[in-house]
Amino acid sequence: MSALEGLAVGDIVAEREIVLTRDSLVRYAGASGDFNPIHYRDDAAASVGLPGVLAHGMLTMGAAVQPVVDWAGGAGRVRDYQVRFTRPVVVSPEDGALLAVSAKVGAIDREARTARIDLTVRFGGDTVLGKAQVVVALD
Amino acid sequence: MAVNPAIQGRSYPQTPPYLVGREKVREFARAVLATDRASLDVEAARAAGFADLVAPPTFAVVVQEHSLTQLLTDPEAGIDFTRVVHGDQRFSFTRPIVAGDELTATLTVTSVKSLGGHSMVTASSAIVDSAGAHVVTATSTLVVRGDE
Numbered sequence: 001m002s003a004l005e006g007l008a009v010g011d012i013v014a015e016r017e018i019v020l021t022r023d024s025l026v027r028y029a030g031a032s033g034d035f036n037p038i039h040y041r042d043d044a045a046a047s048v049g050l051p052g053v054l055a056h057g058m059l060t061m062g063a064a065v066q067p068v069v070d071w072a073g074g075a076g077r078v079r080d081y082q083v084r085f086t087r088p089v090v091v092s093p094e095d096g097a098l099l100a101v102s103a104k105v106g107a108i109d110r111e112a113r114t115a116r117i118d119l120t121v122r123f124g125g126d127t128v129l130g131k132a133q134v135v136v137a138l139d
Numbered sequence: 140m141a142v143n144p145a146i147q148g149r150s151y152p153q154t155p156p157y158l159v160g161r162e163k164v165r166e167f168a169r170a171v172l173a174t175d176r177a178s179l180d181v182e183a184a185r186a187a188g189f190a191d192l193v194a195p196p197t198f199a200v201v202v203q204e205h206s207l208t209q210l211l212t213d214p215e216a217g218i219d220f221t222r223v224v225h226g227d228q229r230f231s232f233t234r235p236i237v238a239g240d241e242l243t244a245t246l247t248v249t250s251v252k253s254l255g256g257h258s259m260v261t262a263s264s265a266i267v268d269s270a271g272a273h274v275v276t277a278t279s280t281l282v283v284r285g286d287e
Contacts, residue, residue, distance in 0.1 A: 018172060031163075031170035032201060048221075057225045062171030062197035069195070074177045074187055075235055078196040082229035131227075134196075 004113060004138045007105060013117060014067035014103040020055050020089065021096035028059040042093070055089040055097060064121045065134055068103050072117075072136040079114060079137055084130035089123050099123050106133065113138055142251055142258035142283050143217045150247045151209040156269065157202050161238040164192040171195050184237075191238035199230050199266060203277035206246035206264040216248075218260065218283055226259060226280040233273045241269040244277070256285035 007013075025039045034056055037044035045053045061083050069075050091097045099121055106118035119132035161181070168178035176183035177193040184192050211220045236242070243266070250261040263278040
């Protein structure tokens with residue numbers, strides 16, 4: 001559990017590396033019900049001109065918030081979460097895709113006892129989410 | 140075929156109730172690599188003050204999806220779903236989703252815009268529980284690519 005006390009804008013509150021594999025995509029397809037074949041079949045991805053099988057944007061969004069969930073003290077603390085999908089995450093059949101997540105305090109509302117945490121999610125050096133912001137309630 | 144601009148402001152009927160299953164929450168939590176004990180362990184969820192497992196924030200998309208299907212299959216909307224790319228996504232919570240919730244979604248098209256041959260459709264789904272109380276609003280912007 002994290003407290004507002006002592007928290008400052010600009011603080012890095014969490015960093016994590018996440019590996020998404022083809023297995024992760026199949027698992028997410030089943031859990032979410034999104035069975036678009038571009039997320040597990042190379043031929044389907046190639047037929048619509050994609051460079052390879054892509055991670056579901058919603059999987060990237062769902063996994064990227066987890067370091068903040070853990071830092072804030074649980075999923076129940078999230079009040080608002082938004083992202084823009086700016087670049088695709090191509091998942092190699094052998095090595096998967098490595099995402100580097102960094103979570104920084106963007107704003108603090110001491111009245112409402114919330115903090116806005118801004119996420120940077122990089123894949124191969126490029127950011128894949130834009131305006132990725134999580135508002136969490138803190139003690 | 141272009142998206143019909145007249146769908147701006149249109150609402151669709153409330154979706155049938157979706158019962159949030161405990162094992163579905165666990166399955167989804169594992170799929171998004173969650174390590175929050177309140178999403179995996181009932182005792183931990185209860186100790187944190189919840190009636191049952193707490194769904195990860197993006198679980199709301201599973202309920203939202205049923206309302207998006209109404210929009211995507213509406214012949215009057217003119218959305219070719221083979222050309223749809225997910226542009227952005229937002230969840231605004233009144234409270235988290237908890238296993239045992241029975242949820243329905245009501246989708247409203249809040250905006251339709253044209254941008255360089257593409258259409259951008261923003262749809263907002265208000266998700267409420269069996270008492271009619273607001274739980275979360277899920278908002279998506281779908282980019283519908285024009286003819287190349």
